[in-house]
Amino acid sequence: MDYDLIVIGAGAIGVTIAMDAAERGLSTAVVEARSGPGTGCSYANAGLLAPSHAHPLTGFGNVRAGLQNMLNPYGPFKLAPSPENLRWITRFLRASLPGVHGKAVDIQRRLSGASSAIHRRVAESGLDTGFRQNGLLDVYRDSAAAYATTDDLDNHPLQPAFSFLNAAQLDEEIPMATGLEAGILTTEDAHCDGYRYVHAVADRAVVLGVEFHFNTPVQSLIRRNHVTRGVRAAVGDLTAEHTIVAAAEPSKRLLKPTGLHLPMISGKGYVVDVAKHPNDPDRPIGIKDEMIVATPYPDRLRLAGVMELTGSDDSVDHRRIGAMITAGECVFPDLSSRAVLETWAGLRPCIADGLPAIGRTHDRGLSVATGHGQQGLVLAPITSAIVHAQMQGHSGTPSGVDPHSISPERFRRR
Numbered sequence: 037m038d039y040d041l042i043v044i045g046a047g048a049i050g051v052t053i054a055m056d057a058a059e060r061g062l063s064t065a066v067v068e069a070r071s072g073p074g075t076g077c078s079y080a081n082a083g084l085l086a087p088s089h090a091h092p093l094t095g096f097g098n099v100r101a102g103l104q105n106m107l108n109p110y111g112p113f114k115l116a117p118s119p120e121n122l123r124w125i126t127r128f129l130r131a132s133l134p135g136v137h138g139k140a141v142d143i144q145r146r147l148s149g150a151s152s153a154i155h156r157r158v159a160e161s162g163l164d165t166g167f168r169q170n171g172l173l174d175v176y177r178d179s180a181a182a183y184a185t186t187d188d189l190d191n192h193p194l195q196p197a198f199s200f201l202n203a204a205q206l207d208e209e210i211p212m213a214t215g216l217e218a219g220i221l222t223t224e225d226a227h228c229d230g231y232r233y234v235h236a237v238a239d240r241a242v243v244l245g246v247e248f249h250f251n252t253p254v255q256s257l258i259r260r261n262h263v264t265r266g267v268r269a270a271v272g273d274l275t276a277e278h279t280i281v282a283a284a285e286p287s288k289r290l291l292k293p294t295g296l297h298l299p300m301i302s303g304k305g306y307v308v309d310v311a312k313h314p315n316d317p318d319r320p321i322g323i324k325d326e327m328i329v330a331t332p333y334p335d336r337l338r339l340a341g342v343m344e345l346t347g348s349d350d351s352v353d354h355r356r357i358g359a360m361i362t363a364g365e366c367v368f369p370d371l372s373s374r375a376v377l378e379t380w381a382g383l384r385p386c387i388a389d390g391l392p393a394i395g396r397t398h399d400r401g402l403s404v405a406t407g408h409g410q411q412g413l414v415l416a417p418i419t420s421a422i423v424h425a426q427m428q429g430h431s432g433t434p435s436g437v438d439p440h441s442i443s444p445e446r447f448r449r450r
């Protein structure tokens with residue numbers, strides 16, 4: 037065998053698994069189709085590490101928001117009615133039933149709580165991920181919606197610390213904002229810079245001996261008699277005792293021959309980075325009515341949001357960017373006059389039941405780590421901890437979550 041471990045995909049999930057593998061003494065390679073780490077969905081995101089906001093995409097709140105926005109071409113949700121999307125939506129609606137959704141919420145929150153704590157330790161260990169733990173402020177035009185959220189936080193298993201801000205208090209916090217009635221500040225939430233995270237982790241992995249093979253799309257898994265022994269690429273075969281598929285939505289195609297049919301589609305999101313203003317708040321602001329997040333970084337202000345279930349085209353629609361800028365003006369009235377530094381769109385890997393697929397498969401030597409949807413950055417460290425624990429033969433998960441609930445095997449066709 038060439039390696040103990042091969043990881044397919046150098047996004048937030050893949051590089052974290054590779055770094056942890058090298059720390060455990062495994063000879064490790066990462067095989068990545070593109071030219072560098074963090075060039076897929078992990079390139080840009082809102083950077084939130086917010087256990088208080090960890091929830092699956094499923095749930096009737098999102099179904100309602102989706103229906104309300106059906107006729108708005110630049111609303112926060114969009115769905116293209118392809119046969120695959122309609123199959124996905126059917127499963128999604130089933131998973132949105134209160135009992136099923138409630139369990140998924142609990143799982144996501146536990147995973148996110150455990151993972152955020154690791155993010156903090158990673159930053160404390162000296163990796164420069166842009167980590168800052170100074171809370172997240174959600175703002176609302178209608179205080180009734182804010183009160184409903186406080187009920188939810190009161191019943192949250194992690195009991196996050198939060199404070200309710202009325203209009204006057206909000207005015208002190210973000211004086212330039214207009215038309216807002218209420219805010220909720222979750223004080224223990226953190227954020228980081230997703231691209232910096234991926235690069236800091238990948239750099240550390242290289243120091244620990246991980247080999248990166250860039251510009252190397254994996255064509256297929258090498259398998260025989262339900263044993264996976266590495267990957268096949270145009271440049272040749274690379275073999276390993278264990279292979280982990282962390283290739284976001286394209287993981288689906290690689291896994292199909294194993295009998296796993298992940299109900300996963302791409303959820304396209306958008307990012308627009310604009311010049312900073314000295315009066316910008318220094319913590320992320322969730323603009324709830326518009327479903328976008330504004331995250332401040334040292335050199336820019338980033339707006340992120342939108343969920344388009346429209347296929348695998350990741351091109352930027354500039355009318356969409358314009359709509360996001362308009363939507364952000366309730367908090368940043370000068371937004372449209374600021375210099376636009378970068379625009380980007382990326383494809384979140386979204387599984388229909390709202391939970392990721394993490395863990396071993398029935399194939400010996402094959403694990404999966406994908407499908408994290410809008411939570412892949414925050415969940416990267418716990419995902420790595422889970423796959424490594426399972427490779428070492430542990431049956432539980434480090435977060436205490438039932439491994440069956442997130443197992444890729446829940447999608448095996450029998």
Ligand SMILES: Cc1cc2nc3c(=O)[nH]c(=O)nc-3n(C[C@H](O)[C@H](O)[C@H](O)COP(=O)(O)OP(=O)(O)OC[C@H]3O[C@@H](n4cnc5c(N)ncnc54)[C@H](O)[C@@H]3O)c2cc1C
Nearest residue numbers: 045047049069076077078081082084254305411412413414
């Ligand atoms: C607008 C937006 C905002 C977001 N905000 C947040 C947030 O605040 N907090 C949070 O936690 N998450 C957030 N997310 C989600 C998060 O960014 C993703 O869940 C995460 O980046 C997914 O990481 P990944 O490693 O699974 O996928 P990717 O980063 O896409 O990595 C997968 C890699 O696999 C490679 N690959 C694919 N096929 C092959 C192949 N055949 N061979 C080799 N390599 C292959 C790809 O090139 C890619 O580099 C946001 C996403 C978006 C779009």
